[in-house]
Amino acid sequence: MKTxxxxxxxxxxxxxxxxxxxxxxxxxxxxxxxLLQRMYPRLKTMPQLRNRFLQxxxxxxxxxxxxxxxxxxIGALRPTLTVAPAVNSPAA
Numbered sequence: 001m002k003t004x005x006x007x008x009x010x011x012x013x014x015x016x017x018x019x020x021x022x023x024x025x026x027x028x029x030x031x032x033x034x035l036l037q038r039m040y041p042r043l044k045t046m047p048q049l050r051n052r053f054l055q056x057x058x059x060x061x062x063x064x065x066x067x068x069x070x071x072x073x074i075g076a077l078r079p080t081l082t083v084a085p086a087v088n089s090p091a092a
Contacts, residue, residue: 025067032060
């Protein structure tokens, strides 16, 4: 008598898809990091790169925050602290 083979559960393909998406996102973040590292030294000599640099940095930060929220849902529920730039007030 043959034992019936169990059907693969849906959890395994879903896990595989999650891992593929996770690796792709990490790869994208690493590529963005390398791009920013190459751009940074040129900011002094090419100030026109500043806007592009800041845009890419902001995109990378948003993607990293979304990835962190997926990997750590409890941490994502904590409010993020926004740091306002320091304002130099004249001494009285």
